[in-house]
């Protein structure tokens with residue numbers, strides 16, 4: 001009721017036109033109309049600090065990407081049934097970055113969204129293993145298609161999970177000894193894989209986001225190593241969902257799975273790949289896709305089109321040229337240290353964690369009992385928004401502040417965020 005009438009009107013119009021399934025951020029939603037780097041502007045010309053958008057990882061409207069997309073769109077935009085240089089040079093440049101089997105002799109296949117990439121990864125995994133069981137973490141999110149929504153428990157209690165889906169706990173480093181997490185998860189894999197087999201499905205794949213974003217952001221390195229050994233022992237494949245953790249986000253490695261010292265069978269990626277232009281992909285080990293390629297064909301009208309590949313090539317050039325993984329490492333540490341310092345005087349901060357520019361701050365009402373405090377998290381998110389700093393909250397209890405800015409986040413941006421958080425915590 002305190003909303004500006006024009007904004008209220010826009011919200012009503014939106015819900016009438018788009019229906020009931022869409023959600024907005026913030027008690028007072030933001031109408032954005034322009035972006036540059038880490039900054040957004042609303043229709044009144046007010047400037048915001050974007051500390052949330054991981055899609056535009058090289059910064060909103062980066063001129064190199066804009067120019068490449070514009071140039072290709074005015075030259076040619078067509079699909080993968082012709083030979084085109086952009087898609088080949090992209091795969092050639094990217095494949096070595098994965099290391100392991102995929103780096104040595106793997107392939108890339110292109111889609112438009114992360115959901116489609118995971119969907120394709122699963123189709124390939126099921127075809128290769130001739131099984132259909134899938135294991136994910138408790139609050140995982142892997143996509144919006146019929147198949148991927150069926151193994152995305154974070155969609156909520158009422159969202160249907162496939163009967164072939166089993167869940168294991170995420171590596172909660174706040175409530176468990178980090179040294180035991182890998183073993184705990186590996187034991188859970190063995191148990192669930194056995195159940196899948198007994199029920200007739202068998203394990204096709206374990207799918208995981210190595211930063212466990214929707215589970216509440218957990219970044220202990222090396223955790224997945226024993227887990228993947230258990231997956232392989234059960235005859236399943238490991239699909240590394242790099243939609244959140246890839247492209248330098250974790251600061252410590254270009255790909256999130258590399259922080260765990262593992263060699264995935266399939267890797268899916270999306271979000272920041274084209275800095276906002278829809279482009280996503282999988283990378284796959286050759287033996288895994290061999291039977292799928294023999295028995296079927298793959299075509300995706302828009303996936304891997306010339307403009308998408310121009311966006312992806314240009315984004316990759318900026319990521320590397322501007323040293324953004326290194327920046328994520330450096331500024332991420334500045335943010336985590338700054339917030340950890342605030343935790344000394346603010347008991348509501350239970351835990352500060354993450355890697356690079358993917359940060360989780362767990363808000364609690366009782367530090368000793370580690371009781372999740374979703375109200376506090378929501379208050380902070382909305383008070384930050386009032387001060388024009390945009391973050392969000394995540395996790396099964398929605399009590400973990402999620403700070404995940406474009407990778408071009410500067411020291412000045414970090415100062416703005418930290419000063420605002422300090423002010424808001426004191427309310």
Ligand code: PMP
Nearest residue numbers: 113114115141142143209243244
């Ligand atoms: N995997 C993960 C880990 C994601 O976070 C998301 C999107 N939030 C997806 C897959 C799906 O990507 P898209 O929205 O591009 O379909």
